[in-house]
Each structure stands twice: as structure tokens, then as C-alpha cells.
Amino acid sequence: MAKTAVSSPRYSVSFAAIRCRFPTKITVLGLVLSMWLLTPPLWAQTVIYAGTLIDGTSDKPRNKVTIVIEDGKITGVSKGYLVFKKADRIIDLKSATVMPGLIDLHTHLSFELGPESYTEKFTQSTAEVALRSGVFAERTLMAGFTTVRDLGDRDNVTVVLRDNIQQGWVVGPRIFTSGKSLATTGGHADPTNGYRRDKAGDPGPREGVINGGDDARKAVRHRYKDGADLIKITATGGVLSVAKSGHNPQFTEAELEAVVGTANDYGFHVAAHAHGTEGIVRAVRAGVLTIEHGTFLNEEAMVLMKEKGAYLVPTLLAGDTVVAMAKQGGALPPVVAQKALEVGRLMRENFAKAYEMGVPIAFGTDSGVSKHGMNAREFGLMVNGGMPAMTAIQSATSVAAKVLDEPNLGTVAKGAHADLIAVEGNPLEDIAVLEKVAFVMKAGQVYKENGAPARSP
CATH class of the missing domain: 3.20.20.140 (Metal-dependent hydrolases)
Structure with missing residues (x-):
């Protein structure tokens, strides 16, 4: 399975000049601001390229699909591999079968x-x-x-x-x-x-x-x-x-x-x-x-x-x-x-x-x-x-x-929860491949990738 490709902004800041101008109030403000700046940013948008998609409802799989995720929800499911210039995160699962959690x-x-x-x-x-x-x-x-x-x-x-x-x-x-x-x-x-x-x-x-x-x-x-x-x-x-x-x-x-x-x-x-x-x-x-x-x-x-x-x-x-x-x-x-x-x-x-x-x-x-x-x-x-x-x-x-009675679970569709998994191989030909899940996402957060627990950002 291809490794996840990630792009994200970098932050740098100096408080020296600010300390000179506001010496009595800067300590607390600086600590709070620095913690905010050093906290890893939440991905505003995640794009998944799925080689094969089994969406949980259709009787036939689809090939070459783009899934867009924002705020823990699926916001788009499109045919083909769409190009996104501003996507925070690209997850390449072109060699895998993607399914609902x-x-x-x-x-x-x-x-x-x-x-x-x-x-x-x-x-x-x-x-x-x-x-x-x-x-x-x-x-x-x-x-x-x-x-x-x-x-x-x-x-x-x-x-x-x-x-x-x-x-x-x-x-x-x-x-x-x-x-x-x-x-x-x-x-x-x-x-x-x-x-x-x-x-x-x-x-x-x-x-x-x-x-x-x-x-x-x-x-x-x-x-x-x-x-x-x-x-x-x-x-x-x-x-x-x-x-x-x-x-x-x-x-x-x-x-x-x-x-x-x-x-x-x-x-x-x-x-x-x-x-x-x-x-x-x-x-x-x-x-x-x-x-x-x-x-x-x-x-x-x-x-x-x-x-x-x-x-x-x-x-x-x-x-x-x-x-x-x-x-x-x-x-x-x-x-x-x-x-x-x-x-x-x-x-x-x-x-x-x-x-x-x-x-x-x-x-x-x-x-x-x-x-x-x-x-x-x-x-x-x-x-x-x-x-x-x-x-x-x-x-x-x-x-x-x-x-x-949870229609936003168990499906890969616009508006559904971004609960997704991926496996190598075709479970329609060999159901046992579902016993070796390589990728797990729940509510837009990746918990497992490339067959191993995901590292914290």
C-alpha cells in the first residue's frame, strides 16, 4: 500500500520584540500563543484516492474514486482521481480496496x-x-x-x-x-x-x-x-x-x-x-x-x-x-x-x-x-x-x-461519518483479506495506516 502523503503549513514566531514593548503582560500571553502555534493543526480537508471502493450499499464496486473528508464527515465521493491544490492531506490508497468502517x-x-x-x-x-x-x-x-x-x-x-x-x-x-x-x-x-x-x-x-x-x-x-x-x-x-x-x-x-x-x-x-x-x-x-x-x-x-x-x-x-x-x-x-x-x-x-x-x-x-x-x-x-x-x-x-438506526454509518456517501477502512486485495474474491485490515479511519482521524498503528501528529 502506498504511503500517506502529507502537506501542512509551518509556523515560526519570535516573541523577543513583543517582550520589549509589553514586558509586564507578555509572559502569559506568550505561553498561550506559543502553545496554540505549536499545536499540530487539524486537517481542514483530507482527500483519499481509492483504487477500488465498496461503498456498503451498492452491489458492485467502483474503481478509481476520490473521497473528500472535512470535519469528520464525507463531503464528496467522485469518479476518478481529482486534483486538489489546497488539500491539507492526501491519502493514497490506489492499490487498496476501501470500504466503510x-x-x-x-x-x-x-x-x-x-x-x-x-x-x-x-x-x-x-x-x-x-x-x-x-x-x-x-x-x-x-x-x-x-x-x-x-x-x-x-x-x-x-x-x-x-x-x-x-x-x-x-x-x-x-x-x-x-x-x-x-x-x-x-x-x-x-x-x-x-x-x-x-x-x-x-x-x-x-x-x-x-x-x-x-x-x-x-x-x-x-x-x-x-x-x-x-x-x-x-x-x-x-x-x-x-x-x-x-x-x-x-x-x-x-x-x-x-x-x-x-x-x-x-x-x-x-x-x-x-x-x-x-x-x-x-x-x-x-x-x-x-x-x-x-x-x-x-x-x-x-x-x-x-x-x-x-x-x-x-x-x-x-x-x-x-x-x-x-x-x-x-x-x-x-x-x-x-x-x-x-x-x-x-x-x-x-x-x-x-x-x-x-x-x-x-x-x-x-x-x-x-x-x-x-x-x-x-x-x-x-x-x-x-x-x-x-x-x-x-x-x-x-x-x-x-x-x-444510524444512516450515516456503514456507507461511503456524502454526509456520512468518515469511518473508512482499506485492505490489500479483493474481498469479493477472497473474503479472508478482511482479516488483515491495513488502514483504519474513524470520524476522519487515522488510527492505522500501512498495517500499523498511526503515529500521533
Whole structure:
């Protein structure tokens, strides 16, 4: 990939003469003025020359395109390599494929599955969780994912992480977070599963555990109070929870309706972790926007999802990851390993059926189960399941942006956020090239170039 070419003005100034004329006031003024002059200027305009452009919405790529960026937004997308005499910065990506920043709709930035995962909740402080979350966030951005939807965290750290990324204290993607997931007592996201009651207590709506409509409404309002962007529920059992069933329904229809209705009052959409068929059907009927995993999807559930406009977020990478861990022996508790061996194959099979039936599908990995920064491996699993490469890319760009109701994300078009990535090679011919992102820009700022973290200006 060609190296970035940069041109910028130079500043020089002497305060000696000024000091002579204004000896009593110059010290503070000089310090302030010198700091301003020595601060690297913001690029007024950035021009990117893209050899190939996949814009996130069109079904065909374009060749030789000029993208103009100002104030973190795309202000122009033109055919050919236009000449700019006054552009502050020229980024030459003529040998690369340029795309919108990718969107992962299912991450867990406060967590990464490993041998100590089941004991770390007793040993890790909130500060330690938060610090590691910052590392995971940076890895995710450097992998080309400029936006994520985080679905279930510890101690609401992703709310603080989101805000500190926005304020520039931490490097990471844009985050839309649910905060803590909602569960029923003994359900998949009950934080006390598998532990002695006298040691773990009996959590309630504040901790995300509900029983009945009133609890459900209170739990949603707590998430609003905590600063969440959406609501995540665990509508069925799960794989990693220390509980026997991975697919039984765990919310009543009344509880689901209370969650969705209250969420809508606050402008939240609802994402539903759901493996089992009955739990999927109940959640979709109640009005959730996305079904996460969908392992035991059947034809009835698929038809209902199409009718209601609910999206499947398949998380195939998570299925592959837990199957591999279960086969290692000792990596997962026995009750968890048994469930893990069942889900991987079914996830892949029913993803393929859902795509063939026309169920809306949006990209999500469940990263945190898999390693953060490996998110793009999901693309290969989707393509192997029968989805064309361009459709898979759109599921992580314009389709994912539609789920978030963020039309200025997931596309390369005038007015969109300047979230861009570039890869060497053609992902339409070899989807695996998306696993080696060479260039990352978010909101007009370059975070990675020539395959390495960008140097500060």
C-alpha cells in the first residue's frame, strides 16, 4: 500500500520584540500563543484516492474514486482521481480496496473467554475490568470495526468506555451498549448461576434479574438510568451459563411485552439472546428487533422473523469457538461443554437455511467468546454458509447501520461519518483479506495506516 502523503503549513514566531514593548503582560500571553502555534493543526480537508471502493450499499464496486473528508464527515465521493491544490492531506490508497468502517452488532468488550473466566468475577475489580475493556476496544478498532453494539457487560463498564472513547481518552470504536443484560431468576444472564445462594445473594431488577412485568419495567428503567443505548435480554438458556438447558424459554410472554413496551417508551430497541425455537418465537412476537444466535431456528420462526422484520445476528464465530474449547477437555465446565458441542453445527446449518429463506441477517460475532480483534473471521463462516461476499460485507455495513438506526454509518456517501477502512486485495474474491485490515479511519482521524498503528501528529 502506498504511503500517506502529507502537506501542512509551518509556523515560526519570535516573541523577543513583543517582550520589549509589553514586558509586564507578555509572559502569559506568550505561553498561550506559543502553545496554540505549536499545536499540530487539524486537517481542514483530507482527500483519499481509492483504487477500488465498496461503498456498503451498492452491489458492485467502483474503481478509481476520490473521497473528500472535512470535519469528520464525507463531503464528496467522485469518479476518478481529482486534483486538489489546497488539500491539507492526501491519502493514497490506489492499490487498496476501501470500504466503510465495519460494524459488529454483538460484542462483549468487558470480557474475554479463557481458563480463568469462571473465577475472575470473584477476583477482578471493576477497575481491572475497565482497563482490560480499553485494550479490547483498541484491538477491535484496529481490526477495522469502527462501530460495535455491546450486548451485556460487567459493572456497566461499557457505558463509561463509550463515553471516554467519545471524549478522546481511550482509543476504540463507536459503542452502542446495553449495559447489563436482563434475565429471569436462574436464566442465562443471572450473575449468580452456579454459585451458593448464601454467597451470591438473590439479585433483582437493579442487577438485571426480573420476575414479572413490574420487575421487567423497573429493570429497563434502571438501564436507562445507567446510560444504556438499548436493551439486551436473554430470552432462552445459553451455552456458557452454568445451567443444564441451553435452549428453554426463560421469559413469559407478559414479561417480554413489558420489556419491549417499556424499552420503546425510552427509544430503545431490544436485542434478544435466543437459541431455542419457543424463546425465539415469543421474543419476535413481542417485538424485539434482533435475535442473537438463533441456533434452533425452524421454519415457523424464520417466517415470523420475515413478517416482523426481525434480524438474525448469527454469531457463527462464537459457535466455532466454544466447540473447539469443548473438544479440548477441561477448558469448560462439563455442563457447559455438553451444550457447546451441540450448538456449533446447528448454528451453521440454520444460518444457511435462514439466508435461503430471506430472513434479514446482520453481522455479529459475540466477540469476547472469541478473541477481540478476530471479528472478521465471521465473514468466512458466513460465506461458507452460502452467503455471497458482497452480501456478507453489507451485513456489516449498511444493514448493521439500519439496525442501529444510524444512516450515516456503514456507507461511503456524502454526509456520512468518515469511518473508512482499506485492505490489500479483493474481498469479493477472497473474503479472508478482511482479516488483515491495513488502514483504519474513524470520524476522519487515522488510527492505522500501512498495517500499523498511526503515529500521533
